[in-house]
Amino acid sequence: MHAFLGLFLFSVLLTTGASLECEVCASAGNSCSGQKETCPGNLDTCITIVAEALGQTATTKSCYSKKACELLKDGENFNGALIKEVTCKAPSASASLLLALSGLLLIKFLF
Structure with a gap:
């Protein structure tokens, strides 16, 4: 027993x-801040993407897959925007x- x-x-x-838990937000500019949210079990890293489209910079932070995050590179096209910076932060x-x-x-x- x-x-x-x-x-x-x-x-x-x-x-x-x-x-x-990852900070989740999206905002115009080089940074954003938001609430921390618990990630679903299949998402195992926190991602920050700073991208530029049509002369505008935007930042997104969320839960993401580590394998998919590692495939993203600075200077690549992502959903129609040019990635300026991508950061993958796993626990x-x-x-x-x-x-x-x-x-x-x-x-x-x-x-």
Whole structure:
């Protein structure tokens, strides 16, 4: 019974820490700011795109796929706009590792 409870607590901690939150916004200019939103499970990185179309610069931030984000390059055309800058920011592996270790320590102290 103790092992089951410990495994349950560990899995709850691990699941909670696996949620990625990204700032989501779109605005004219070289920056934007918005609320952080929890990303769906299939989107695993935060993207920032600064693009120019018809002489206007716009910035977009959102959740995105890491593989798709890495394919975008500065100077490419994206949805009819020229990409001036693209930044892909994935969650660090060290944060997940720290969460897993703290869950294991909690189980050790509880039982």
